[in-house]
Amino acid sequence: MQIIIIGGGAAGFFAAITCAQTYPDTRVTLIEAGKHPLAKVKISGGGRCNVTHSCFEPTQLVQYYPRGNKALRGAFSRFQPQDTVNWYAERGVKLKTEADGRMFPTTDDSDTIVQCLLAAATAAGVKIWTGEAVAEISPQQPSGWSVALKSGAILSADRVLLATGSNPSAYKWAQQLGHPIATPVPSLFTFNIPDSRLANLAGVSVKSATVKLAGAGKNALTQTGALLVTHWGVSGPAVLKLSAWGARLLAEARYQTTLIIDWLPDYRPDKLRELILSVKSQLPQKTIQNSCPVPIPHRLWESLTSHIGIQSTDRWAGLANKTLDRLIGELNRGEYQITGKGVFKEEFVTCGGVDLKSVNFQTMESKICPGLYFAGEILDIDGVTGGFNFQSAWTTGYLAGLAMGNV
Incomplete structure (x- = not known):
């Protein structure tokens, strides 16, 4: 034969x-x-x-x-x-x-x-x-x-x-x-995200983040895992898995859609609020940007707090409720615009x-x-x-x- x-x-x-x-x-x-x-x-x-x-x-x-x-x-x-x-x-x-x-x-x-x-x-x-x-x-x-x-x-x-x-x-x-x-x-690709929050953070990684594609409705596409900030956007296991499960949806959207990042999936908003208020009470004279109370890289914390208007000299004592709400939103459900797909090495x-x-x-x-x-x-x-x-x-x-x- x-x-x-x-x-x-x-x-x-x-x-x-x-x-x-x-x-x-x-x-x-x-x-x-x-x-x-x-x-x-x-x-x-x-x-x-x-x-x-x-x-x-x-x-x-x-x-x-x-x-x-x-x-x-x-x-x-x-x-x-x-x-x-x-x-x-x-x-x-x-x-x-x-x-x-x-x-x-x-x-x-x-x-x-x-x-x-x-x-x-x-x-x-x-x-x-x-x-x-x-x-x-x-x-x-x-x-x-x-x-x-x-x-x-x-x-x-x-x-x-x-x-x-x-x-x-x-x-x-x-x-x-x-x-x-x-x-x-x-399938299996990284996301291009030109965003000031990520611009100077290439190489920064988070051990566990949750990433979600907006607009997926009831079939919301969500993955949790390690996330890496790159020169062009984001990569890492969480992103690669999301690109695989969302391959068809992302192609239909021409790789132009919103990515929602929860940098602290183990901290729900109420728990996060309680933690931050506790830090505000205990360390009122400490500057916010220099005393990161959550398990994310310090450079990322500085970038996110700066993005919502917190200055390098601002202290915990002066943290207003509206700013606190914005900070929690930034940490738990930050929105980033995907403008295209990258590649995953040679694979x-x-x-x-x-x-x-x-x-x-x-x-x-x-x-x-x-x-x-x-x-x-x-x-x-x-x-x-x-x-x-x-x-x-x-x-x-x-x-x-x-x-x-x-x-």
């Missing part, structure tokens, strides 16, 4: 290796348009490669996927992060778990993962073609597939896997073959892709075109940051590889 896998990323390689190892008599050819396969693996995690996440319960794991969580529930029961850890361990690559649950190779070098996958593919007999772009795929009669390369060559295959990531051409092929496509838009994730209802998640085979399979980011699946996107690539690639060689 001849299998052609289009796309030399994480999902494509995992599918190729699984298929070739499970069915040694099957001929597996992997076609990658770029000169270097696994390019995204190479640059991921700042060059360390965040392979997966230490969440080993499928029902909990799916909660990290804004899109695809229902479809992945069964898939993760068959191949989940513990299986990923075991797979790499069997090939001599040990993973370590960091405090936030992210898992990396102990070498802290993504090339360890790249070389492992290349070696496993070679050992399994996978033919790897690089620098070969696919022009078109089409079903043959009475069965099988024709894969036309831009070089002019035409290949035949019994089964084809599309593991092309967010390649527009692949979306077009899938759509022409009858698969609905959820419009691809970016890019797409919300959208092949509609999951058109795919059998037992096998990753199309329900519309027998012999056509999908894996990885071409599907309308995306996770938050932390190794979850790679895990869905390993899982869907594994399931596709297991099914494609089965006669």
